[in-house]
Amino acid sequence: MLGVRVLPGLPKLIMKKFLSFLEEVKIEFKKVVWAGKKEVTAATVSVLAFSVIVAVILSVLDYFLSIGLQSLFK
Numbered sequence: 001m002l003g004v005r006v007l008p009g010l011p012k013l014i015m016k017k018f019l020s021f022l023e024e025v026k027i028e029f030k031k032v033v034w035a036g037k038k039e040v041t042a043a044t045v046s047v048l049a050f051s052v053i054v055a056v057i058l059s060v061l062d063y064f065l066s067i068g069l070q071s072l073f074k
Contacts, residue, residue, distance in 0.1 A: 035043075
């Protein structure tokens with residue numbers, strides 16, 4: 001074996017710790033209060049509306065800046 005030495009019992013210890021970690025994750029997930037459908041829908045609509053507003057503002061700004069630069073370099 002390429003000179004790699006594994007301590008006896010190390011793989012079992014690692015697996016035991018990993019399984020313990022997964023159990024703790026499961027316990028913590030049970031404590032989480034998940035958002036309801038109404039809250040998720042409202043947040044999604046807010047994000048989409050904000051994104052559209054920012055896109056429109058940036059498009060208008062880009063349009064006027066391009067007109068200004070074109071007239072500057074003519």
